[in-house]
Amino acid sequence: MKKILKRIGVAVGAVIVLGLGALLYIGMSDIPSYETEAIDFQAERSPAAIARGKKLVLMLCVNCHLNRETGKLTGKRVLDAPPEFGEIYAPNITQDRKYGIGDWTDAELLYLLRTGIKKDGQYAPPYMPKFPTMADEDLNAVIAFLRSNDPMVTAASIPDTPSAPSFLTKLLCRVAFKPFPMPTAPIPLPDTNNLVELGAYLAHNLDCFSCHSADFATNNYLNPRRSKGYFAGGNKTFDEQGRVKRTPNLTPDKETGIGNWTAEEFINAVKYGIVKDGPALTYPMMPYVHLTDREAGAIFAYLQTIPPIKNKVERTVYE
Ligand code: HEC
Ligand code: HEC
DSSP: OHHHHHHHHHHHHHHHHHHHHHHHHHHHSOSOBOOOOOOOOOOOOOHHHHHHHHHHHHHHTHHHHOBTTTTBSOOEEOTTSOGGGEEOEEOOOSSOTTTSSTTOOHHHHHHHHHHOBOTTSBBOOTTSOOOTTSOHHHHHHHHHHHTSOOTTTSOOOOOOOOOEEOHHHHHHHHHTOOOOOOOSSOOOOOOTTSHHHHHHHHHHHTSHHHHHSSOGGGOOSSSGGGSTTTTOOOOEEEOTTSOEEEOOOOSSOTTTSSTTOOHHHHHHHHHHOOOTTSSOOOTTSOOOTTSOHHHHHHHHHHHTTSOOOOOOOOOOOOO
């Protein structure tokens, strides 16, 4: 009997030591790296592509990468990253060869934006968004803009502040967040004559669903409609002071969602932050002034077609 107990004791001890060893290993190691695939891609840099790319970058990247002091994409502290992720800084993505992305190829940029794997193979944690379902033409436009002569992206030799990702971030990047596969077939733009189809594309690729569903951790980025609580809100986001702000329900439920809204009310909220009965919308809900009324209206038309979900989210307004 004693012998058995002793063996069990040794086994339990071994498991604890191995467990602690694994934790220590994750804590001391870095975010994981992956093999990179060499892909063939050169952005087509027409003036139209650059203009389209600027509009996308203004909606999708400036929140984190635009530094208000330099007026350029030289990076800054990401204030709305959940504090449990650590202290996070978005890097310089101007064309500077030393501090920016001047020495990245178009293909390396495309590979990162699709999969989340950086030039050196390291995975970019969840606070850097990925674009696995965006149309090829839109990603081409983003890259064309990053390579353009626009003052927002021309070289600025400002060094990055290194991020300090927490243990949790490192752990999640080993067990939960993995790179997305590189698409194997072309991804076309939606049919812009079809309002609902255009709206679905924008609602998914401008990241509306990502904030407005139940939780970042249960979002399905490859197939957004399969996200938990798809567009029913309640997700925990943070304002610029790091205070929690739950996202509203955008499903067509008449009581708790936007089933009673008109297209015009929706457009005013999305483009200008104006809501009919309450103070203006604030960070992290940015005014999407660059959307045309037709585009914002298309998102509304699409949202009216999705399943209504009853989920009451109280609006948090801080003084
Ligand atoms: C929510 C904040 C956020 C948004 C929005 C965002 N990024 Fe990032 N980005 C980051 C952070 C943080 C990193 C650093 C990731 C890491 O530590 O690996 C990063 C890394 C990068 C890098 C790698 C740079 C390097 O030197 O390693 C590129 C390129 C990049 N982002 C481009 C973009 C583009 C283009 C967009 C818009 C389409 C965008 N990012 C939107 C936060 C963001
Ligand atoms: C970074 C997270 C985030 C993203 C991305 C985002 N939202 Fe929001 N949204 C919020 C938050 C938080 C609020 C509440 C803001 C407040 O209370 O001041 C909000 C509020 C709204 C409201 C007001 C709803 C109401 O009941 O008052 C609408 C409409 C809306 N968002 C639509 C959109 C659309 C459309 C997109 C994409 C183009 C989008 N949001 C992208 C976080 C986000």
